[in-house]
Structure formats: structure tokens, C-alpha cells
Amino acid sequence: MPRAIRGVLVQCDPSIKSIIVKIDAEEHAFIVEELDDQTLVIKENMMTTLKMKLDEQLKETQNNDESSSDE
């Protein structure tokens, strides 16, 4: 009997995926299933939280050139 699991398919770069996996490692609250390097399934109700956490992580890792270009 096949199983159907509700979720959100997330397609992204491997780098982004590894960050998501890292975020999930803390509580295991987000990922339903890792499918491959660029695809995973996320719990539907956790999507907004995940997006927020991902943005936070990205802000830390990327240098923000806003201040210099904003003059």
C-alpha cells in the first residue's frame, strides 16, 4: 500500500539545503524527508518559521553591502 504524506516540496541549492538540515538538526521540527541534494519535504505548518530562520542564517553568512551602496 503506497503512503501519501502531506508536505511542502522545497527545491533549492545544495548550500541552502545544508543550512536547512543544520537548522533542523536542533529540534528535528521541520524536515519530513530528505529526497536528494537539492530537494526535501518540509512540514507544511513550519514553512514560515523555517523561512525566517533561513533568512537569519543567511544574514549572518552574507556580508551586507547595503550600507556602502546606499549613499
Next chain:
Amino acid sequence: MSVSTLASFEYLERLPGTTFKRLYQQPSTALAIFRRMLPHLAKTFVMALLYMSKPFPLTDLDLWVNSDSKRERDKALQLLSRLHIITVTAPSRTDPQTITLTKNFGESLRQALTGGGEHNSFGVPSNDPVSGGVDLAFLDEYARDQWEGILHYVVNSVGEAMRGGGQGPTDAVKHLLEAGRLVTTGRHSGKGITQAGFSFLLQEVNAQVWTLLLLWIENAEKMELDSVEVLSFLFMLGSLELGRAYSKYTLTDSQRQMLPYLLDFGLVYIPRSSSGYFFPTRLATTLTSDASALRSVAAGFDAASSAAGGAKGFIIIETNYRLYAYTNSPLQIAVLSLFTRFKARFPNMVSGRVTRKSVGNAISHGITSDQIITYLSTHAHPQLAKRAAIQGGPVLPPTVVDQIRLWQIENERMKATPGFLFRDFDNEKDYESCRKYAEEVGVLLWHNDKKGWFFVTRVEQLRDYIKSKKIK
């Protein structure tokens, strides 16, 4: 046809036939639908059928229409029957197909055109002495204040503490805007304008009024107001005369219940001193007229933000992302501040910059780059348009347009699609047939043949397929 007509159409077409029957008991409703909703050909058909006592053979109707306009004819007839204005008999071998106006619609429209009857459907002018000071200018001013207050609320929900005109809308209106998802008060994103809200802002006023009214009708059903009475009241408002006082006493109970809400929207004005009569404002009297439907989006927006509002375009944007907006309307400035970082403000203009952060901020509120670009080009200063015409280029600097699009892509680091993951098939054959079926119906998003898993966006068809195939 304008956006508002389309929106109200969609709503009307969803109503059951019995609702139409009751709606058409009011001559004002029949007239409003006739003059606002129907294309010219449909109007011609209705007028021709109006005083026809016997059913009219469909083949005779074909003679009226040029043979190369068959598509228009079919479209008109389809629309008329969808709105339950005509009934076409089912095709049969013995009798030719005939067409008649539905009884209620025909009677009401005849009554609307020729008068007579004690229906009070077009409102009853009040005989009470009217307190002075209520003239057209006052009503326009009042309606504009109320409506601007609502628009301001939508714009300012982003959190920019920009002072709005008036006191802003009442709580009931705020709830309505939230229920309609024009603004959100989500836990994570905080208060904010939504994509729907932004599109709402860009519509012409008449369309905005209809959007809000339809939202309200949907909610009114929950408040146990009869949607037929609500609709016929709205259609009646559309036939009233601006600047005239109408009596409240001829209204039904639920219609009287509606008045406070319409007061909030600025559709009617009730002087505080009295309670016996009300004034419809321009927002109400143009509800079902063609005149306002002809206004463009930009003109509608200007009309919403300033009464005088002569200048159409006011935005200049340079290749270095600097933006100058020649306006002093708080509303327009508030809309611009959704995606611009303002630096300076002068009596007749504001200047600022479109930056990665400011655009990112707008995008996080669900506003798309295309909406921003459309807004900028719709409101581009005549100078920009003139230069573009001379050089034959686009109105906005291509670098800026491209960059705004790039900023949006940058923020979309991952593509998320809700759906269902299918796994654990018992054998490869079952997997293969299901995957193939999913692909055929166009729901397959991802699959891994080695694992025997796949992901689909919709499950209904596939579920039926699995059931019918008895895949265990």
C-alpha cells in the same frame, strides 16, 4: 469591461437561481444589472424580447445577428442565461428551441423603464426638513475622507508610522480588511499589506468599492444578513440621486442594519442630528454606472488620493536608483515608501532611493517585483514618458527594472510547493503506473525512480486512480 464588473460578475454567477428570482423582484436590481453588467449585444436582445408576449424561436434570433458574429451572439446568450435573465428551452425534435425573458426580470425591467407600482425600489426621498450644509462638495469631501482612511490603513499596516488623513477606518472595517486578507496580522510577519492588498490599492476606486463590498457581503452571510436584501440595497443605492436625502423608514430591517457599515465605507452620509434620512455619496451612486468604469487605473488612483489630482504621472526614477516623486499626497508617499527609502521631503516632492533592502522589505510583504514595476511605470512622470518616446526606449531605466527583478530572485533562494509525497509502493509496476498517471494529469513535480518515490501537487485524481486500479 472594468475589473469591478468582473469581480461582481463572478460573485453573482455563483448565486443560485432562486436568489436571482428574488433579486429580480426589485426593479432597481433588474435595471442595475441591465445597464451595468450586460454587453451591448445582450442589451439589444433583452430590449427586443422585453415586450414580446410569446416565446421567441431561437432560429429567428439568429436572423438578427450577422453570420460572422456568431461567437458574440453565443457569448451574449450564455451570459444572459447564466445571470438567469433568459430561459432557453431544451432542444427537442418536435418543438423548435425558444427563448424568453424570465418572468421576474421582465416584469421588473418593464416597471423600471416605464414607472408605476408601489415598490419603493428606487428609494424614497425624505420629506423631513434637511439640515443645511450638506451639498455635493461636502458629500464628495466626506466620501473621499472615509475612503482615503481605508486606503491609508491598508498602506500603513506595513508599520511605517505615516500620519493618515482622518481618523482611519473603524474596527469593523479593519476586521473586514483582515478577513479579506488585504492586510495581515500574522504572528511571524507582523502587520502588513499583502499582495492582494497591493493589487487592491492599484485598482480604480469603483473596483475597490466593489471588492470591499463583495468581501463584506460574504461576511454578511455569516452575520445572518440576507444576501438578497444586501445586494438589492446596493443596487438601489446605485440608482439614487447624489445630493438628495432619502428616507430610512422604507428600508427593511436588515437594510437598516447595513447603514452603519456603509457609513464606515463612506457610501452614505447620515447627519448626526437626525436619524430619519441618509445621503448617498458619489461612491454609492456610481456603483452601477458605466461612467466611472471608464476611468483608467491611474486616474482612479489619483481620484482616490486627491480630488483635484490633475497631474497623472509624478515619479521620476534615474538609472542610479534615485527616485523623485512630485506629490504631496500622504497616500501616494505611503505607497511609495513600501519599496523606497526616502531621504528628503519637500513641500511638493519627496526624494529617495530604491535599494536592495527597501525592495527586499516590500517583497517580504508579498509584493512582487512586477507590481512595483507596474506601479512605477503607470505613474511615471510625463518627462520620462517623453524621453522614452523620443529615444524609442522603455519608460523606466532598464537597469533599474532588471535590478528590481534580480532583487526578488535573490530573496527566493528556495522554491516551495505544497503537495504530497508518495512512497512505499509494493512493486515497481504500481509505482511506474502511478507516476505515469501523475505525469499525464500534470501534477508530478519530482520523482526518484530508484527509491520509488514521487511528489505531486494535487492528490484527488491520483487517489481515485489508485482506488480504481485497486493498488494495494
